[in-house]
Amino acid sequence: VYRLHGRYHEMAPNVVPMDYTKDPDVKLPMQLIINMPELKENPFKERIVESFSEDGEGSLSFNDFVDMFSVLSEMAPRELKAIYAFKIYDFNTDNFICKADLEKTLNKLTREELTAEEITLVCEKVIEEADMDGDGKLGFADFENMISKAPDFLRYCFNCV
């Protein structure tokens, strides 16, 4: 935790106090956090930061910061990572991953190299494959069901630390 605090501190040394016993209310804006080396190349970095921030705007207090890294570490259990993964991929935060969310995800992943029809095809396929309750979008149960069978989820996803 000390190391994390060190990192947090060095991002904005004039703002972050070294002494946390008085529980100060300090938040770092999103721009600073996105530039951290672990997150810099990640296409979902804004979403990650947003989903961990208390106010939904993307500013992280130290507690949120620690929270984020504890989920992103290798020690976090699979269910926890699945929960946060769902939140991250849900761009419009309606607790469902709808087609628009999928399209946004795909675009971020491929940096918009796919054509529009390819995008729609892929999104349709995803919904078809994973949607269990037939509502045309992925609820958390669908997502969890699909992710729990994925062999690579733990290895590649959410292991920044």
Place this chain on the structure above:
Amino acid sequence: KDKEEDESKEEDSCSQQNRAPRKKNYQSTDEKKAEEEGDQQRGKKVPTKEQKESENKERKTNKKGKEEENKQKQDRKNSTSSASSNSSDEESLSEEELEMLMEEVEQKKKLISTMRNKPWRMVKKLSVLREAQAFVEKFEGALGKGKGKKLYAYKMMMAKKWVKFKRDFDNFKTQCIPWEMKIKEVESHFGSSVASYFIFLRWMYGVNLVLFGLIFGLVIIPEVLMGMPYGSMPRKTVPRAEQATAMDFSVLWDFEGYIKYSALFYGYYNNQRTIGWLKYRLPMAYFMVGISVFGYSLMVVIRSMARNANESTADGDDDNFIFSWKMFTSWDYLIGNPETADNKFASITTSFKESIVDEQESNKDENIHLRRFLRVLANVLIICCLCGSGYLIYFVVKRSQTFSKMQNVGWYERNEVEIVMSLLGMFCPPLFETIAALENYHPRIGLKWQLGRIFALFLGNLYTFLLALMDDVNEKLAEEDVVKNITRWTLLGHHNSSVENGSIATPPPLDPADVPRGPCWETTVGIEFVRLTVSDILVTFITILVGDFIRACFVRFVNYCWCWDLEAGFPSYAEFDISGNVLGLVFNQGMIWMGSFYAPGLVGINVLRLLTSMYFQCWAVMSSNVPHERVFKASKSNNFYMGLLLLILFLSLLPVAYTIMSLPPSFDCGPFSGKKRMYEVIQETIELDFPLFVAKIFSYVANPGLIIPAILLMVLAIYYLNAVSEAYQRANAELKKKMQMQREEEKNKRNNKASTNPMLEDLEDLLTPSTKSESQPKQAEDKKTEPSTRSSPVGKQGKAAAPGGSPMTGGRGAAFTPPPHVFVTQPPPLGVRAPYLGQPRPRGYPPGPVPGRGRGQPFY
């Protein structure tokens, strides 16, 4: 923090209440807490944190309400006195309260341990954690009854300390893992597949280190410390003829001269039964260490394979979620380098495009005959190459034997064997790749074929090498008899001559350097292996240096003044060849295993090699390699490499076992000299050192009559276990199919109601006019055969049908998947027929089945 203090004060007030006759209140808050904990734990699966937070907030407000009630009802006491007053008043705690307390404490403990899994905000987690910990601490001490209390508290404290110690130790261990930071750096630049090579290298290093420790500690050190020193015995001294050149570098480089007569090789060891004041049985130790090297390696490899198999229990053929997985799990979060990220994006895009193409393509309309012909042709070519290379090696080894008899051999002739083998290893794999282009396989399968062929190449080389070596050994054995005679005559002659000189005293012993030496075939074999290993090391390093580093420098610097773009075009930067490197490592290890019995120092050389190779390759990768074009995943290949390692281990065990069992050891060198067979050392030890009954036991055990039934028993056990595992796999597949069918059915229930209708109509048309019996059986049979062929691949068809191919197939898929549903809801007689005919009926045509049923019966 205020919240927390309030909560802890509430605890105190609760505990205060215990003493006052307010049991009811306490119990109710207790129960409330229990309920809360239960809910919190059950609530793990609640998807949204907002819901949870609101839930918790509710509860907290309720709790606060109660708190205020309590505060109003009595004075606040100081929290510090609670502990002491607890201990004094514990006698007033009744049995039930104790039990409830214990439950509470257990629940809190569980909460603490599962805290990590909860998707709460950090602040909340911290506060709940602190509360739970305070509660546990306070009441744990109180749980022990009476006299046992102190012991209980002590036990708890020790348990806690032990947990803390274990955690610290784990932390320490993770810090101690060598090269962890280096490997993580490589991983972030190149992805996890390249890093997996380095992890494999590190694992190998660990294994070799252990082997080296074994050999060094149990064989080399005792001989050096307690055995006869250099020069005291014939086997330990350089023969007079060679002494002039013994220190030359070229001789040393060939591992002749002083090195040949040192503890690195078999020939140095004395066959004295026990050495030193400890009575250390060196020959026995040598033999046992040789065997345990193989035993330990086998154990370690199999354990690692089992661990890998456990981790990858997720089935590979569960490709129901191809696109979903691609979308959600393809980004490698460990990438921290922009270049790698670019590559990753490109590879993800390519992978999506590929899957889309796969999806859109129906059948590959290919000429199957042409394909088969090409594949056969390619295989024939490759087999020719393999045979050719095998013969080449054999030929070269034979030539080197004739060379060794000649006097003035150039450097090339001496090292010809190694050079040829290394060259083959360098040029054949690309050749195989170009030939494999004929075969036109899917890249993953193509890679496996390629690895298999390279493996066969190296294996063939190795075995040809061994065969040539065996010829050499046999020759030397024949020579030995001759030399034995010569030695005897020389010694005799020496004695006679000294007697003639008139000395009465015992003749001075012949200077060890002058004694004619027999050809020590084990040492020769050892030397050959060491030379092979060293040349392999050199070739690898030089290849990396030239192939990667110099090439990178060339491309980088000459690019400014070259016609075409070197970086994008022909040479460009090298990619890290994972499979080639891993195979090289595996084969190197095989050679080490083979040679370590004859050259105990070989493992030490290998340890050094792995160490330098780790640093060298890390540096080379970071400085001159570029990430792969297709950043691929390292998931299942790991067991493949372990499997190769295991295979090589067995194959390298064979020659050593053969020589131990059937070749006579040299008469004048090594720890087994003078015996007829090497394994006789065991018999000797048993006879002389162990009490009598042990010898009897061993002689009974070694009876073939006992061993053969034991082998039979093991074979039967293997067969049984295999059958059991197959049954489990089948059960697994069945369950999966069922789950899948249920899924499809759920989906189709909601989505494809429309598409079942045409199917229903079709069937209705077919069945309603079939009141006449002639048309019935035919149609019914048609329907029966058709559905029966379809019902078996229902699982896979369901998947293919569902994605919206033709609506007809979709309808069929839908129509065939409800059978389980139908089984449940229909009366049995119809249910039996349902898979064939009746599925569409229950949907919306209740009058339909009735006439159908009547008609259906004559079908049986």
